[in-house]
Amino acid sequence: MSETPHHWIVTLVCDDRPGIVHAVTGAIVEAEGNITELQQFSSLGSGRFFLRLQTETAADHDALLAALQPVIDRYGMECRIDAVGRPLRTLVLVSKAAHCLNDLLFRQRSGHLPIEIPLVLGNHPDLAELAAFYDVPFESRPVTTADEKAAMEARILEAVEQHDIELVVLARYMQIFSPELCAALAGRAINIHHSFLPGFKGANPYARAHARGVKLIGATAHFVTSDLDEGPIIEQNVTRVDHSRSADELVVIGRDIESRTLSQAVRWFAEDRVLLDGQRTIIFT
Numbered sequence: 001m002s003e004t005p006h007h008w009i010v011t012l013v014c015d016d017r018p019g020i021v022h023a024v025t026g027a028i029v030e031a032e033g034n035i036t037e038l039q040q041f042s043s044l045g046s047g048r049f050f051l052r053l054q055t056e057t058a059a060d061h062d063a064l065l066a067a068l069q070p071v072i073d074r075y076g077m078e079c080r081i082d083a084v085g086r087p088l089r090t091l092v093l094v095s096k097a098a099h100c101l102n103d104l105l106f107r108q109r110s111g112h113l114p115i116e117i118p119l120v121l122g123n124h125p126d127l128a129e130l131a132a133f134y135d136v137p138f139e140s141r142p143v144t145t146a147d148e149k150a151a152m153e154a155r156i157l158e159a160v161e162q163h164d165i166e167l168v169v170l171a172r173y174m175q176i177f178s179p180e181l182c183a184a185l186a187g188r189a190i191n192i193h194h195s196f197l198p199g200f201k202g203a204n205p206y207a208r209a210h211a212r213g214v215k216l217i218g219a220t221a222h223f224v225t226s227d228l229d230e231g232p233i234i235e236q237n238v239t240r241v242d243h244s245r246s247a248d249e250l251v252v253i254g255r256d257i258e259s260r261t262l263s264q265a266v267r268w269f270a271e272d273r274v275l276l277d278g279q280r281t282i283i284f285t
Contacts (some may be wrong), residue, residue, distance in 0.1 A: 007056050008038070014077040016042045016049035020270035023071045023186055024051060031067035035059035039284040043277050050275050050281040052284045054084055059206035066275060070258040080272060087116040088270040091165045093156070093173035098130055100192055102261060104266065105134040113263060116268045118163040123152060123175055137272045143175055148281055153181045160185070169266060170224065172258070179226040189224035191231070192262040194254055196238050198219060201229040206254060210247035217241055217250055219258040221265030223276075232281045234265040 007047055012024060021040060028035055033055035040051045045191040057064060061081055072079050094101050101120065107113035120131045130137035152175070159165065170191040183190075195205035196218030209217055213239045218238035223231035237257050241250060268274050275282040 002025045005056050005058055006060060006064075007054065008033075008061070009080075009082050009084055010051075010053050010055065010064075010068070011080045011275060012049075012051045012072075012077045013275060014049055014075045016047055017075060019047055020051070020075060023074065024053070024068070026069050027068045028053070028057070029056050031055075031057050031059040033059065033064070041282050041284075042281075043282070045280075046277050049279055050277070050282045050284075052272065052275070058269050080188050082272055085114055087114050088166050088268065089164050090115040090117050090167045090169055090270075091156070091159055091163065092117055092120045092169045092171050092268070093175075094120060094124075094127050094171050095174040096124050096126045097172040097255075098127055099255040099259050100262050101127055102130060103263050104169065104171060105131070105136060107183050107263055109134055113267055115167070115266060118165075119159055121156065121159060123173070149175070149178075153178060156181065157184060167266070167269060169262070170223075171262060176228060177224055177226070182224055182226040185215065185224065187223065190221055190234065190262070190265055191229075192258050192265075193222065193229050194258055196236055197229055197233060206250040207247045210245070210250055213243065215240060215242065217254055217257070219254060219261040221261050223281075232276060232279055234268065234281055235261050237261045 016271040025035065035053055037054040037056050042049050062090055065081055068079060070225050078122060092101060092104060108117060117136050120136055120138045122140040128138045141152055143149050166188060168185055168189040172192060195209065197220040217240045218236055220233055221235045222233045225231040237252060239257055241253065273284045
C-alpha cells in the first residue's frame with residue numbers, strides 16, 4: 001500500500017443475492033478504505049444487482065482489487081475500478097452543427113467535464129475553426145458514397161486505437177453507423193438525438209414535431225446501437241413550446257436542450273455512473 005491516499009470509484013454488477021453489500025463493504029474495510037459515496041440498485045426485471053461506491057484508501061489499484069477479488073469471485077461480479085476525476089479519453093464526431101461540440105469543449109476546458117479530447121473527426125470541414133479555437137486537432141473527410149462511408153468508419157476505429165479512446169460521442173454527427181461499427185463500439189458510443197425519444201426517431205424531428213403541434217420538445221442522449229435511435233437512454237430533457245413557434249424556432253430552442261443533455265450524459269459516463277441493465281440504464285447520480 002502507498003502512504004499517499006487514493007480516491008477510487010468501484011462499480012460492481014452481478015446477479016442479486018443476499019449479503020452483497022456486507023461483503024463489499026467488508027472488503028473495503030480490509031483495504032483500510034473510507035467509503036465516501038455508495039449507491040445500489042436491485043433490478044426486479046433482470047434480477048441483477050448494481051453498486052457504485054467511492055472510497056479513499058492508501059491502497060493502490062492492485063491492492064484494492066486484491067481485497068475485492070474474493071467477493072468478486074464469490075458473486076461472479078463484473079468489476080471496474082478507476083480513479084475519481086480521471087479524464088476519460090473521448091473522440092468526438094461531428095457534421096455541421098456547432099452547438100454540442102462547443103458545449104463539450106467549453107465545459108472540458110473550464111474543468112467542469114472530466115474528459116480529454118485528443119481529436120474531433122467530422123464528415124464536413126465546417127467545425128475546424130471551432131476545434132482550433134480550443135486547440136483540439138480536427139480531421140474531416142467526406143461521406144457521400146459507400147466507399148467513403150467505409151473509409152470514415154475505418155478511420156474512426158483507427159482513431160479509437162491510436163488515441164486509446166474510451167468513449168465516442170456523436171455530437172450531432174449526421175451519419176448512421178454500420179452494424180459492424182455499432183458492435184465494435186458497443187457500450188462506449190453516445191449519441192444525441194434531437195427529440196424526446198421514443199417519439200420522432202430519425203431525420204427532421206423538429207419539423208415533424210411542429211407538424212403534430214407538440215407542446216413539449218426535447219432531446220435524448222442514448223447509447224448507439226444498430227437499431228436507429230433505439231439504444232439505451234442515458235438522459236432526457238424537455239421544454240414547453242406553443243402554437244406560435246415555427247419549426248425553425250423549435251430548432252433554435254432545441255439547441256440548448258441538446259447541448260445540456262449530451263454534456264450531462266457524457267459527465268455521468270465519465271464518472272462511471274452509467275451501468276447497463278439490458279435495454280435500460282442504471283444512473284447513479
